Structure formats: structure tokens, C-alpha cells
């Protein structure tokens with residue numbers, strides 16, 4: 434019998450909630466509201482969300498080894514000092530493009546910050562195609578582009594042995610794998626490991642668990658799915674009370690709770706009245722799976 438429990442914990446309602454990251458030092462969940470232009474931190478103790486407004490769409494947040502955070506902001510990698518509410522630019526990408534922004538990003542096991550871009554959306558999933566690229570910010574603050582021609586750069590994570598990089602370009606409806614060289618941060622040998630089924634809709638953010646299985650949030654699919662990257666099989670589906678589930682991470686005690694962000698952009702009044710928790714952050718307990726702590730940016 435399943436004892437999976439789902440609770441909406443941060444009810445403020447993001448426009449596009451994304452990039453949940455457990456901050457163990459603070460005992461809190463970080464996430465962003467991309468179009469709401471806020472970096473948020475929810476504390477399970479106070480049950481309150483603190484939010485720092487920023488001046489552009491903020492698409493991901495990551496821990497930093499030296500303290501505080503790094504974020505992807507517009508087309509910039511930037512540093513965020515939480516207490517001071519201070520944002521400083523580290524580096525800029527897509528300098529040859531006029532209409533792109535960063536989307537999802539995550540730090541690799543060696544402390545490099547990976548994040549990709551996409552064209553600004555006209556409405557959800559409607560945008561000029563192949564305008565995005567995947568980048569890495571290295572600890573020496575230099576940036577490398579891996580490839581371009583990306584539609585919507587999205588979920589990413591690394592296998593437990595650090596030899597595989599998992600990546601989602603949403604409009605390919607596929608979860609892909611690359612060989613990964615942890616020494617250099619280089620990727621190669623791209624292949625698809627799972628194609629989404631129609632009702633799963635669009636693959637968005639993802640994370641890996643301690644058994645090496647992938648959890649993928651399905652945008653417009655109202656669910657997270659657990660995949661076996663070895664066999665290409667779906668192992669589990671967990672449905673949520675909102676359609677626009679955007680990303681997931683593990684957090685809490687022993688990383689045994691899952692946190693799922695969601696979006697409300699693109700929903701009309703009727704849709705929103707049916708799903709009043711759209712844009713909230715959900716906590717899922719009783720999954721029986723655990724996650725891997727997030728890696729901090731080493732620069």
C-alpha cells in the first residue's frame with residue numbers, strides 16, 4: 434500500500450516556479466519564480482517564504498561553496514548575497530542573440546554550473562525554436578558553450594558514478610543522456626533514454642535519487658515520473674493537484690522528501706479556479722526514495 438502524501442507548502446503562487454534546491458545549512462528550500470522575477474526561500478520551521486526581487490527573469494539558483502548563492506538571471510550568470518539582497522553579474526552568454534534568456538541550471542559534482550537558454554516564450558511552450566544553447570560556468574568564472582540549436586533547455590542532472598549527464602530539451606519530448614567526463618566537464622555521445630507518452634506532456638525539470646533513477650516533472654502533465662535510465666522504463670507516476678508541474682528535488686531530513694514546483698502562467702480564470710494551488714510548491718512524503726544533496730558552485 435502506498436503512503437504517498439502530497440501537501441502544498443508554499444502557497445504564494447509563482448508565475449513559473451522552478452529550480453527547487455535544498456539548502457541544508459539553512460534548513461530551507463530555495464526556488465525561483467522565473468517570470469515573477471524572484472528568488473525565494475521557504476523555511477519549514479516558520480512555514481514562511483522570503484523573496485528577493487530581481488531585475489530580470491531568474492531561472493535557476495544554486496548553492497555556492499564560499500557561501501550565498503549563484504543564479505541565472507536573464508542571459509547572465511550572477512552572484513546573489515542573500516542578506517544584502519545584492520546581485521552582481523559574473524558573466525554573460527548569448528551575446529549574439531536579442532530575445533533569449535537562461536532557463537534551468539544545476540551544479541555538477543565537480544562544482545561547475547550548467548545552465549541552458551531558450552527564446553522568450555510568447556506563451557507557454559510557444560517560442561522561436563532552436564535559439565537556445567547549453568553553457569557551463571567554470572569555477573574560474575569562464576564560460577563554455579556545449580551546443581546550440583536548443584528549443585527549451587530544461588532539466589539536468591548527473592548519474593551517481595558521474596559518468597553520465599542527463600538532459601532535457603523540452604520540445605524534443607525526450608530525456609537524453611550524454612557520456613560525462615568529470616575531469617574536464619565535457620559531454621558527448623548524446624542518446625535518448627525515454628520518450629514521453631502523450632498524457633505525460635512536456636518534460637521539464639528533473640533530479641536523480643540514490644538508486645540512480647530519474648524523477649522528471651511533466652509540464653502540463655500534472656505529475657512527476659520515475660524513470661530507470663538503464664532500461665528506459667517508467668517505474669512510477671505520482672500525480673499532483675496542478676497541471677503545470679515544473680521541477681523537483683529532494684530535501685528535508687536525509688533528503689527523503691520531494692519538493693515539486695509549479696507554474697500558473699498560461700492558465701485562464703476557469704483553469705485557475707479548478708486548480709487554486711497552481712504556482713505553489715508541493716512537498717511529497719512517503720515515496721520511499723531519497724535524493725542526493727545538491728553540489729555547490731566551486732567558484
Ligand SMILES: O=C(O)[C@H](O)[C@@H](O)[C@H](O)[C@H](O)CO
Nearest residue numbers: 536557558603635637652679
Ligand atoms: O519552466 C520552465 O522550464 C520554462 O521556463 C517554462 O516556461 C516551461 O517549462 C515551458 O513553458 C514548458 O515547455
Ligand SMILES: [Zn+2]
Nearest residue numbers: 537587637638
Ligand atoms: Zn524548467
